[in-house]
Amino acid sequence: MKFEDIEMEDVDFEAMLEESFKKSDSDSDLIDGVIVRIDEDDNQVVVDIGRKNEAFMSLEQIKDEDGNIMFEVGDTIPVVITGFRGERANISYELAEKRVALAEFIEEYNDDEEYIIEGVITKKNKGGFVVDVSGLEFFMPKTLSYISPKINPIGKKVKALIVKVDKEKKSVIVSRKELIDRERAETQEIVDKLLKNNAIVRGVIKKITTYGMFVDVGGMDGLVHYSQISHKGPVNPAKYYKEGDEVNVTAIDYDKKKRHLSLSIKDATVDPWKDIDETLKIGDTVTVTVSNIEPYGAFVDLGDELEAFLHVSEISWDKNVKHPKDYIKIGEELDVEIIEIDKAQRRLRVSRKTLLPKPIDIFASEHKVGDVVTGKISSITDFGAFVKLGSVEGLLHNQEISWDKSKNAKNSLKKGQEVTVKIIKIDRENGKISLSKKALEESPITIFAKNHKVGDIVEGKVKDKKDFGIFLSLEDGVDALLRLEDLGPLKADKIEKGQNIRAIITFIDAKSDRIRVSVSRLVRREEREALERLNREQDNSMTFGDILKAQLKRR
Numbered sequence: 001m002k003f004e005d006i007e008m009e010d011v012d013f014e015a016m017l018e019e020s021f022k023k024s025d026s027d028s029d030l031i032d033g034v035i036v037r038i039d040e041d042d043n044q045v046v047v048d049i050g051r052k053n054e055a056f057m058s059l060e061q062i063k064d065e066d067g068n069i070m071f072e073v074g075d076t077i078p079v080v081i082t083g084f085r086g087e088r089a090n091i092s093y094e095l096a097e098k099r100v101a102l103a104e105f106i107e108e109y110n111d112d113e114e115y116i117i118e119g120v121i122t123k124k125n126k127g128g129f130v131v132d133v134s135g136l137e138f139f140m141p142k143t144l145s146y147i148s149p150k151i152n153p154i155g156k157k158v159k160a161l162i163v164k165v166d167k168e169k170k171s172v173i174v175s176r177k178e179l180i181d182r183e184r185a186e187t188q189e190i191v192d193k194l195l196k197n198n199a200i201v202r203g204v205i206k207k208i209t210t211y212g213m214f215v216d217v218g219g220m221d222g223l224v225h226y227s228q229i230s231h232k233g234p235v236n237p238a239k240y241y242k243e244g245d246e247v248n249v250t251a252i253d254y255d256k257k258k259r260h261l262s263l264s265i266k267d268a269t270v271d272p273w274k275d276i277d278e279t280l281k282i283g284d285t286v287t288v289t290v291s292n293i294e295p296y297g298a299f300v301d302l303g304d305e306l307e308a309f310l311h312v313s314e315i316s317w318d319k320n321v322k323h324p325k326d327y328i329k330i331g332e333e334l335d336v337e338i339i340e341i342d343k344a345q346r347r348l349r350v351s352r353k354t355l356l357p358k359p360i361d362i363f364a365s366e367h368k369v370g371d372v373v374t375g376k377i378s379s380i381t382d383f384g385a386f387v388k389l390g391s392v393e394g395l396l397h398n399q400e401i402s403w404d405k406s407k408n409a410k411n412s413l414k415k416g417q418e419v420t421v422k423i424i425k426i427d428r429e430n431g432k433i434s435l436s437k438k439a440l441e442e443s444p445i446t447i448f449a450k451n452h453k454v455g456d457i458v459e460g461k462v463k464d465k466k467d468f469g470i471f472l473s474l475e476d477g478v479d480a481l482l483r484l485e486d487l488g489p490l491k492a493d494k495i496e497k498g499q500n501i502r503a504i505i506t507f508i509d510a511k512s513d514r515i516r517v518s519v520s521r522l523v524r525r526e527e528r529e530a531l532e533r534l535n536r537e538q539d540n541s542m543t544f545g546d547i548l549k550a551q552l553k554r555r
Contacts, residue, residue: 030099033079033091035071047079047091055079055089062093099170102136106167115162117174121153129153131160131174138162144175184259190220191261194251200268205245213237215249215263222261224249231266231273232307233346272305273346280348284338285355290330298324300336300350308348310336315352317359318391320378328352359391360431369423372440377417385409387419387435394433396421403438404477446510448478454505457522462499465492472501478515480505486518 033047036054043059057079062071071077078096081089109115119133121140128141140160147153161182164173194201194217203215203222212225224247227234241247248269253262272279280286288300288308297311315327328334340349367373375387375394384397396419398408413419425434452458460472460480469483470492482503484492490501503517504525 030078030080030096032076035073035075035077038069038073047077049079049081049089049091051089053088055081055091057091057093098135098137102172103170105136106165106170106172109162109165109167109172111165116159116179117162118157118159121156121158124154131158136172138172138174140174140176144173144177146177146180187220187259190218191251191254193218194261195254198250198267200248200250203247203249203263205241205243205247208237208241208243210236213241215247217249217251217261217263220261222249222251222263224263224265228252228262228264228266230307231269231271231305231346232301266305269305273343276306276341276343280338280341282338282341285335286338286350288334288336288350290328290332290334293324293328293330295323298328300334302348306348308336308338308350310334310350310352314339314350314354317353317356319393358428358431360426360428360433363390363392363433364426364428367423367426369426371423372420373423373435374418374420377413377415377419380409380413380415382410385413387421389433392433394421394423394435396435396437400424400434400436400438403441403443443510443513444476444478445508445513445515448474448476448515449508449510452505452508454508456505457502458505458517459500459502460517462495462497462501465495465497470495470501472503472517474515480515480517482517482519486516486520488518488520488523490519 031049033049033055035045036048037046038059039046040059044056045059045062047055047057049055059069062069062077064070077093078100079091079093080095080099082092082095083090117131117133117138119131119136119138121129122132122137123130128139128143129145129147131138131140138160140158144160144163145153145158158176159179160174160176161179162172163175163178165171166173193199201217203217205213206216206221207214210226212223213229214221215224224237226237229235229237229240247265249263249265250268251261252264252267254260255262286302288302290298290310291301291307292299295312297309298315300308300310302308310324312321312324315321315324321327334352335355336350336352337354338348339351339354340347342348373389375389377385377396378388378393379386384395384401386393387396396409396413399405401407401409401412419437420440421435421437422439423433424436424439425432427433458474458480460474462470463473463479464471469481470487472480472482474480480503482501486503486506487495495501501519502522503519504522505515506518506521507514507516509515
């Protein structure tokens with residue numbers, strides 16, 4: 001029975017006991033009878049019980065477990081009169097057997113010994129219950145049952161203590177209450193002992209579940225919740241223990257109503273976090289064992305009930321770690337560095353990669369700015385593409401992909417594509433590598449500079465207007481800047497995109513990709529050239545006149 005089903009009643013035990021004696025059957029109806037007829041067709045036995053009329057009972061009562069009839073006509077058997085049908089008695093051999101067995105039990109009962117019985121409740125009356133114990137029927141008064149009237153106890157198994165045997169009345173009284181009260185007292189004694197001064201006791205693991213372990217401590221079972229097993233935090237008990245193992249425990253709580261004893265293994269051991277400042281420091285290198293692996297990282301065992309977390313980002317310098325199991329395995333020993341100790345939160349974080357050579361350092365020792373390398377596009381972003389170069393990645397920015405400014409990573413490159421690039425920067429401190437694809441090609445301005453020089457007159461279309469000047473698109477995709485102060489007779493607010501403008505080259509720098517042009521200088525040059533032509537024409541005209549005058553004088 002569950003303890004929550006128990007309901008105690010304040011009833012006079014002696015009065016109830018006397019009442020049970022008064023109501024108990026006397027042995028005057030236990031008599032001997034002689035079998036006079038066995039009628040298998042009607043399934044009945046006719047028995048002479050020494051009265052005017054013969055008695056009847058069912059044939060099944062004198063059959064054994066295999067269905068064989070145990071007696072013959074003429075055999076004498078004990079029977080009990082159970083009632084009458086008219087003047088004919090109804091009898092029972094089975095009940096007589098129980099009476100005989102009970103009488104033998106009572107006769108052999110020793111008052112000096114204690115008897116704890118286990119039986120099944122078969123009957124219920126106003127005074128209590130009949131408990132069948134291997135064919136023997138004992139009486140359990142209601143006040144000694146600890147059975148709630150709200151439930152039906154018929155068929156329930158119970159344990160009880162024999163408290164009274166009356167040899168004259170052939171009755172046995174049992175008490176479940178006595179046994180339960182005794183067990184409670186014993187339990188309370190154990191609990192008091194456990195709770196006193198947080199005593200540490202030795203227990204035996206009886207059962208392991210997903211939520212904890214049941215441990216026997218001095219005859220009483222208590223639960224060690226999975227959160228009370230280790231200082232590491234909640235753990236799977238089956239991973240550390242097996243049934244039958246002995247463990248040190250201490251009691252942490254007891255619920256009297258539910259009779260629930262809570263135990264702790266971790267409170268019975270030294271807390272490693274108490275003096276952790278004296279044993280570990282940030283930057284320390286320790287050897288650990290991988291105890292559990294998750295997609296986001298791994299838990300590692302430092303020993304002495306300490307566990308640390310190794311985040312996936314701290315396993316390798318490789319930024320594309322898909323799963324920790326690709327680099328480490330459960331049970332593997334690793335050297336790691338302590339990177340965080342949070343005593344308040346009882347949290348340790350470690351790093352494996354800080355003890356490994358940085359890929360950028362290895363790369364920088366083998367390569368220099370200006371080297372040409374080949375790699376594969378690992379990812380594409382809005383600002384460029386990352387190129388996998390062995391164990392490192394370099395950034396190929398959009399502006400370094402092509403001299404054609406309309407091209408970028410998304411419209412000209414594909415993930416997995418192999419590219420040859422030039423190293424233009426190695427930043428070891430920040431672990432960054434800058435790459436260029438266009439640096440391997442001759443720039444349009446370089447080609448332009450081979451065919452043009454300062455002072456050449458060019459014509460271009462207005463590409464863009466800024467506050468400081470106008471950008472002109474020249475041949476082969478080369479742009480030139482026409483500053484506002486170099487517009488000459490042109491008005492900035494009158495200039496439109498797509499308009500053709502002639503100008504003179506005033507500056508070319510192929511390395512910095514800069515060209516400047518000027519309309520003002522072009523106008524001044526054209527004015528100067530026009531003036532020179534005019535002067536030449538005037539000089540030519542005066543010479544001809546002078547000749548004419550000279551000729552006229554001679555005439």
